Amino acid sequence: MSNSYFELIRSGINTTYQDKGRNNLYHIGIPYSGAMDNRNFLLANKLVNNNLNSPVIEFAYQGPHLKFTGDKISIAITGDVIFKIIKRNSENIGNCYESYQIENGDEIDIISTNKTIYGYLAVGAQIDIQPQWKSYSINTKASIGSNNGKKLENGHIIELLKLNSNKDKKKIEYINSKVENIRVIKGTNFNYFSDEGKKNFFEKKFIVSKLSDRMGMRLQGNRINNIVNTNIKSEGLIKGVIQVPPDGNPIIMLSDHGTIGGYPKIGVVASVDYDRLVQITPGSNVKFKEIELSDAETLFKLYEMDTNNLLNQI
Amino acid sequence: MINKIINLGDSALYCDFGQDVSKEINSKVIKYFNSIRKSNIEGVTNLTPSYNKLIISFNLSITNSKKIKKEIETLNIDYENKIINKQIQIPICCENSFSPDIKRLEKKLNLKKEQILENFFNTKYFCYMTGFIAGMPFLGDLEENMRADRLETPRVKVPKGSIGLTEQFANIYTFESPGGWNIIGNTPLNVFDSSNEIEPNLINPGDTVIFKEITYNEYKKYHE
Numbered sequence: 332m333s334n335s336y337f338e339l340i341r342s343g344i345n346t347t348y349q350d351k352g353r354n355n356l357y358h359i360g361i362p363y364s365g366a367m368d369n370r371n372f373l374l375a376n377k378l379v380n381n382n383l384n385s386p387v388i389e390f391a392y393q394g395p396h397l398k399f400t401g402d403k404i405s406i407a408i409t410g411d412v413i414f415k416i417i418k419r420n421s422e423n424i425g426n427c428y429e430s431y432q433i434e435n436g437d438e439i440d441i442i443s444t445n446k447t448i449y450g451y452l453a454v455g456a457q458i459d460i461q462p463q464w465k466s467y468s469i470n471t472k473a474s475i476g477s478n479n480g481k482k483l484e485n486g487h488i489i490e491l492l493k494l495n496s497n498k499d500k501k502k503i504e505y506i507n508s509k510v511e512n513i514r515v516i517k518g519t520n521f522n523y524f525s526d527e528g529k530k531n532f533f534e535k536k537f538i539v540s541k542l543s544d545r546m547g548m549r550l551q552g553n554r555i556n557n558i559v560n561t562n563i564k565s566e567g568l569i570k571g572v573i574q575v576p577p578d579g580n581p582i583i584m585l586s587d588h589g590t591i592g593g594y595p596k597i598g599v600v601a602s603v604d605y606d607r608l609v610q611i612t613p614g615s616n617v618k619f620k621e622i623e624l625s626d627a628e629t630l631f632k633l634y635e636m637d638t639n640n641l642l643n644q645i
Numbered sequence: 646m647i648n649k650i651i652n653l654g655d656s657a658l659y660c661d662f663g664q665d666v667s668k669e670i671n672s673k674v675i676k677y678f679n680s681i682r683k684s685n686i687e688g689v690t691n692l693t694p695s696y697n698k699l700i701i702s703f704n705l706s707i708t709n710s711k712k713i714k715k716e717i718e719t720l721n722i723d724y725e726n727k728i729i730n731k732q733i734q735i736p737i738c739c740e741n742s743f744s745p746d747i748k749r750l751e752k753k754l755n756l757k758k759e760q761i762l763e764n765f766f767n768t769k770y771f772c773y774m775t776g777f778i779a780g781m782p783f784l785g786d787l788e789e790n791m792r793a794d795r796l797e798t799p800r801v802k803v804p805k806g807s808i809g810l811t812e813q814f815a816n817i818y819t820f821e822s823p824g825g826w827n828i829i830g831n832t833p834l835n836v837f838d839s840s841n842e843i844e845p846n847l848i849n850p851g852d853t854v855i856f857k858e859i860t861y862n863e864y865k866k867y868h869e
Contacts, residue, residue, distance in 0.1 A: 355691055356691070357692060358694060358775070358776065359775055359776065359845060360777060360780055360819075472820070475839050516655060519653055519659055564664075564695070565774075565777070566698040566700070569653060569691075569700065572653070576795075576825065578797050578798045590776040590777060591693065591776040591781075592777065593825075599654030599655075600654070601655055628655055
């Protein structure tokens with residue numbers, strides 16, 4: 332034991348531990364889960380010298396307010412986040428993508444994300460939590476993962492087992508690019524929809540509904556008319572699938588999604604755009620652009636190279 | 646054996662075994678599922694068998710559609726493997742508060758509540774697959790006169806233990822979740838146990854399920 336810990340004075344709205352998620356459980360109904368925005372998750376870990384798959388604290392909209400007790404530790408916050416670091420004699424607004432040394436008695440107040448949904452706090456230490464099916468990721472809907480699968484509540488203690496020895500200041504220049512255009516590959520039921528519906532799907536804007544969370548993003552403003560059958564025989568779903576239920580309002584499957592569904596699949600979000608998609612806030616617009624499989628594969632490779640370049644700069 | 650293999654987005658393949666829902670087609674799907682699992686193809690991260698489809702998800706950082714498709718097409722399928730079958734009895738309470746969609750079904754099916762329940766409890770079910778939410782069994786088959794569509798707009802919250810009907814199928818919501826099936830009852834049994842990492846599901850594909858009606862008093866006793 333290191334006798335170092337964070338106490339959550341305020342937990343924030345939807346604060347969970349996340350890593351890269353769990354594999355090979357779709358067949359019993361368990362999705363990947365894991366950090367919604369993978370790039371920001373990796374960058375947070377790298378900034379504090381963690382193994383890249385270490386669990387981090389993911390928050391949505393309002394983040395936690397934490398008070399630290401113990402030996403000196405480094406932390407970093409990624410995303411588009413407004414936060415304060417409160418020390419005994421000072422109170423400063425912090426910068427994302429920069430590590431900070433936190434000492435006994437210091438507080439971190441993660442006020443909110445700014446025009447995005449998710450942010451990440453990595454601590455340069457091993458957190459005392461238990462994995463389930465080889466992952467620490469919390470899936471609150473299924474009550475699976477560390478912290479008994481529950482989101483972190485006020486008063487939660489983040490016990491730290493082993494602090495990283497390297498606490499050097501690290502920093503990169505990075506700005507989250509905000510997008511409204513999301514690239515999509517046609518789905519297996521694309522031809523279930525009317526010509527007008529298909530055209531509107533790729534030409535009109537949708538609005539992200541408030542009923543969106545880690546499971547799915549519901550869209551409104553542009554009903555897609557089905558001319559074949561509004562139900563299919565239930566079959567597997569994957570992250571990024573866009574289903575259209577009978578009411579014509581598309582739903583995009585996100586990291587905690589149901590593994591099986593019976594609504595026709597009009598499209599699938601290209602992997603390259605997933606990190607950016609999940610950050611689009613309710614009330615904002617989304618517009619889909621059709622791409623081919625080969626282009627999606629190439630774009631993903633470029634995105635991954637870009638992520639690796641960023642990680643190497645740290 | 647697979648009618649066609651197409652891509653589902655850039656990180657999954659969609660294997661189509663046909664349009665019908667039958668034990669025969671479903672057992673082919675399960676055999677492919679078992680064989681692919683055993684073969685440990687590099688980059689495969691998940692397999693989702695369903696009535697007549699199998700989705701193979703993979704990690705786009707280390708492989709791609711073309712490579713996985715080739716592996717599947719040249720794979721040796723073990724047709725000998727048997728699906729283990731057990732029979733499970735599930736108690737259900739159909740009190741009004743547990744059956745919010747019974748009125749809708751009465752109208753849709755043109756049957757009275759008593760008839761709907763009688764048909765429901767007289768059927769022996771086969772588990773085709775589990776999923777949507779962890780451990781949820783997809784059970785078939787309901788008689789022709791019991792088949793109704795999903796709700797127009799799925800509910801944001803369906804309570805844990807709810808029994809839903811859609812088309813020829815029944816399912817059990819293993820915990821609270823969104824869902825679009827017609828809810829007719831609730832079971833006090835825990836159908837999914839997340840503390841058991843090896844065997845979390847009470848009902849697995851290939852199992853036989855029968856439902857037994859219980860009163861509200863009997864239902865409450867399960868929780869005491």
